[in-house]
Amino acid sequence: METAQGLTVAERIRGKFERLTRAERQLANAMLANYPVSGLGSITAVAAASGVSTPTVARMAKKLDFGGFPELQAQLRSELKATISNPIAKHDRWAENAPDTHILNRFADAVMENMRQTLAQINPDAFNAVAALLSDHDRSVHVVGGRITRSLADYFFTHMQVIRNGVTQIASNSNTWPHYVLNMKAGDVLVAFDIRRYEHDIVRLAEMARSKDVTLVLFTDQWGSPTAKHATHSFHSRIEAPSAWDSSVMILFIVEALIAAVQTATWEETRDRMNALEALFDRTKLFRKFI
């Protein structure tokens, strides 16, 4: 057995994380959040804050090679003392063990910047309006993506399909798109994703949809797809990344926020649908009874 002497509590937790049980992982996460302050209360308080029982806390302390919880806590205090008396040791880096120039840290900086800028220029009213459109059950929702954004469209579709009725995913093959337009009716919503290397066909689809009085919601990049001129609402995400590729992180961010908003607005119905889904899962035994 390796000796854990000299390791910080955080390091011990991470090193043993794989070998921890469910409740212990829950506790470990709570302790790493707001580390190390979250571990400084009484065992009772720490347990309650993590949603586990006190025995779990005591057991984990021993698993991490401490004599008991108080010993773990003493270690936390001594780490804290070292950190506090060394104010330069601030978080300059995201991934602490990697150099500044590591792609993880450069990516983190870029994403932060994208987040700041995207959210600064987003229009909350447009966001709310789109959430309202998507919560309206009289409108069917059609989802389409391009070469890269297809995955994001798929992600959006998978969630919306659970949340509400009347959601269609439009297949990637643009030859068949007119078929989908046949099923669109006035008032429906077309959610399209198009980022640079903007795709011709998406514009055409948008035009067809507009001619049927379909409302177009567009997810695009900071420059804006040509489709934007047909869109009722468009979300411009910054997609800058230290990579030959663009970053879709902020698009996913907005998609998820929108899913949460629609979910909340339609909670009555969605709850029933989710329960029904649970029941179906139980019958198929697709998932583990776990967490």
Next chain:
Amino acid sequence: METAQGLTVAERIRGKFERLTRAERQLANAMLANYPVSGLGSITAVAAASGVSTPTVARMAKKLDFGGFPELQAQLRSELKATISNPIAKHDRWAENAPDTHILNRFADAVMENMRQTLAQINPDAFNAVAALLSDHDRSVHVVGGRITRSLADYFFTHMQVIRNGVTQIASNSNTWPHYVLNMKAGDVLVAFDIRRYEHDIVRLAEMARSKDVTLVLFTDQWGSPTAKHATHSFHSRIEAPSAWDSSVMILFIVEALIAAVQTATWEETRDRMNALEALFDRTKLFRKFI
């Protein structure tokens, strides 16, 4: 009597210092030195460290208008939490025109926290090792996802397919998975995505793959899919979100960073492939000549 509400422990000590007795001043000085860590041990430890008796500590706590020593200590912890948990200046608001409580701002806070924690516990060596595996052209890469994570697997696949040869996407229908295993050879890499509601079938696939000496790279959540025990490398992303759904943002983040890393490592070949792809796009006129 003035109310001490809202004052820090240090402020209360300084404000009352004149009215403290000799032993109490000794204690006060000890607590202010190395503040606030020096006040975090048990009352016995604090007393011993200051060279006073425990009743002196308890008495002073009351003199400072706390109900008792534990109450004083709780205040110290909350001060510490406020100080520590502020390494990257917290935005008051992300979306400036929306209220704090708007889902966009709540989501932004959650994603920031996920980013901080995910990156703090990621192992850069593992990251580099995975990038190297995926850059090795003698190894085929197989990509698989679950119900929700399918989209992420798809996103990863779409990019890898451009970057290098020998990348296979495993279809969602798990009935056909054994067919894919037939094509796996020793040294190949299986990239699997599995977040909670962990899926039985992914574990089985992992087992089959392992039996053929395939290296398993797993993207999972902070708790870890049961598949993690078969994995050579696993990335744990925090997926906390103010939503009934989990957030995949950090998973996408790591995927994109990994794509960038592989891209860089294999740039010679990838450049040629991307040029060839451009030529194909020109012929199909799929995209606009734009940007």
Next chain:
DNA sequence: AATTTTGTGGAGTATTTTCTTCACTAGCCC
């Protein structure tokens, strides 16, 4: 489906911590 293994928290016990009492001491005033 049955059995074994593993994990979990309730409940009770042991331990430690915190508080209170009280006797003693030091300083001060008369």
Next chain:
DNA sequence: GGGCTAGTGAAGAAAATACTCCACAAAATT
């Protein structure tokens, strides 16, 4: 010096914290 007051810590009581055991439940295995 004697009497007074205020301050202090030893010792024990009260309260909490930390730990252990055990029954039950969930998961894995057969």
